[in-house]
Amino acid sequence: MVVVSNVEFDWVKEKKEFDERKTGVKGLVDAGVTEIPRLFVHPQEVIDRYPRAKGAAVELPVIDLTGAESGGARRREVVEAISKAAREWGFFSIINHGVPLETMNAMLESIKRFHELPDEEKESLYTYERSKLVKWNSNLPAQKGDPACWRDVLNVVYTDDHLDPLEIPSACRKEMEEYVKYMIEVREVMAELFSEALGLPTDYLSKMECMKSQSISCLYYPACPEPHKTLGAPKHSDTTFLTLLIQDTLGGLQMLRDNQWVDVPPVPGALIANFGDLMQILSNDEFISVEHRVLSQLAGPRISVATFSTPSIRAAGKPFGPIKELVTHDKPAVYRDFMFEEYFQYYKTKGARVESAFDYYRINK
Ligand code: OGA
Numbered sequence: 336m337v338v339v340s341n342v343e344f345d346w347v348k349e350k351k352e353f354d355e356r357k358t359g360v361k362g363l364v365d366a367g368v369t370e371i372p373r374l375f376v377h378p379q380e381v382i383d384r385y386p387r388a389k390g391a392a393v394e395l396p397v398i399d400l401t402g403a404e405s406g407g408a409r410r411r412e413v414v415e416a417i418s419k420a421a422r423e424w425g426f427f428s429i430i431n432h433g434v435p436l437e438t439m440n441a442m443l444e445s446i447k448r449f450h451e452l453p454d455e456e457k458e459s460l461y462t463y464e465r466s467k468l469v470k471w472n473s474n475l476p477a478q479k480g481d482p483a484c485w486r487d488v489l490n491v492v493y494t495d496d497h498l499d500p501l502e503i504p505s506a507c508r509k510e511m512e513e514y515v516k517y518m519i520e521v522r523e524v525m526a527e528l529f530s531e532a533l534g535l536p537t538d539y540l541s542k543m544e545c546m547k548s549q550s551i552s553c554l555y556y557p558a559c560p561e562p563h564k565t566l567g568a569p570k571h572s573d574t575t576f577l578t579l580l581i582q583d584t585l586g587g588l589q590m591l592r593d594n595q596w597v598d599v600p601p602v603p604g605a606l607i608a609n610f611g612d613l614m615q616i617l618s619n620d621e622f623i624s625v626e627h628r629v630l631s632q633l634a635g636p637r638i639s640v641a642t643f644s645t646p647s648i649r650a651a652g653k654p655f656g657p658i659k660e661l662v663t664h665d666k667p668a669v670y671r672d673f674m675f676e677e678y679f680q681y682y683k684t685k686g687a688r689v690e691s692a693f694d695y696y697r698i699n700k
Pocket residue numbers: 552554568573580582588627628629639640641
């Protein structure tokens with residue numbers, strides 16, 4: 336038995352029943368629930384652990400890529416702006432990135448279309464198997480007693496930037512193919528700019544291939560009848576190198592800044608970028624990976640697409656750790672070297688309980 340808000344319930348049974356329906360959180364909403372099942376209730380003290388910042392939503396640093404190409408008039412200025420945003424914020428928005436607004440909107444619409452397919456058309460893709468390149472599910476927690484979140488997700492993995500298009504559901508195939516092409520272009524541009532912002536040769540990160548696979552989370556946050564009791568995504572930092580996010584107009588994303596939750600509002604046409612823990616480790620704590628979460632809301636569904644850059648197969652076969660050029664007498668390595676697989680296994684075994692793996696790899700704990 337698990338106790339949430341003084342209510343005892345059979346977590347294992349509830350999870351199993353939910354899982355076997357294979358209709359996701361959207362299925363609960365379609366069935367007309369007016370109270371959220373206990374499986375989804377998060378402890379109030381966890382939801383309320385940090386205060387919400389007063390006043391207006393945060394304005395992220397804006398990186399304008401106009402003139403930022405190699406030899407471009409604003410290259411130096413843009414590298415400096417990224418360097419500052421990467422060290423002080425870990426989050427920024429990117430404008431004039433070359434991804435057409437229609438491509439972004441078409442992607443969001445096609446993801447809504449996928450999630451809203453009749454249940455029987457999505458059922459065959461419902462799984463939690465790690466090896467599946469294309470799957471959808473509700474991110475149910477693995478650890479007994481942990482609460483589930485109010486969202487469904489379609490996950491699509493491009494290994495070394497490749498995926499057989501026929502693996503992608505037809506509801507979003509064309510849009511995904513188009514969108515990922517642009518994500519790869521933006522990632523390559525950012526890899527150059529990040530390398531320069533770290534004082535490394537321009538092609539350093541690209542050559543490392545640490546961002547050469549794309550894991551795309553296509554998120555669907557259904558309207559929630561009791562939004563204050565649950566979360567769309569719990570407080571977490573991203574595990575990978577770089578996340579590029581697009582979201583619709585509903586909002587709900589918050590980042591933790593100075594121990595307060597601040598809203599990261601949608602800006603039409605902008606990409607939101609943030610670093611994952613691996614980038615913080617690689618940069619020996621120069622670039623920061625910042626915690627964030629997604630609130631549940633009465634309004635919905637909210638759609639967002641997070642593109643996580645992960646290593647190529649080749650790069651994953653070699654140890655990772657702070658980049659040697661960034662380790663100096665004055666700034667010794669903060670983290671030990673490790674294999675990518677070890678890193679992900681650690682997350683998997685700890686499940687949702689681990690907020691970040693930093694301490695596990697830190698040399699001076
Ligand atoms: C994530 C994430 C934010 C969002 O998937 O890791 O933080 O707005 N998503 O959906």
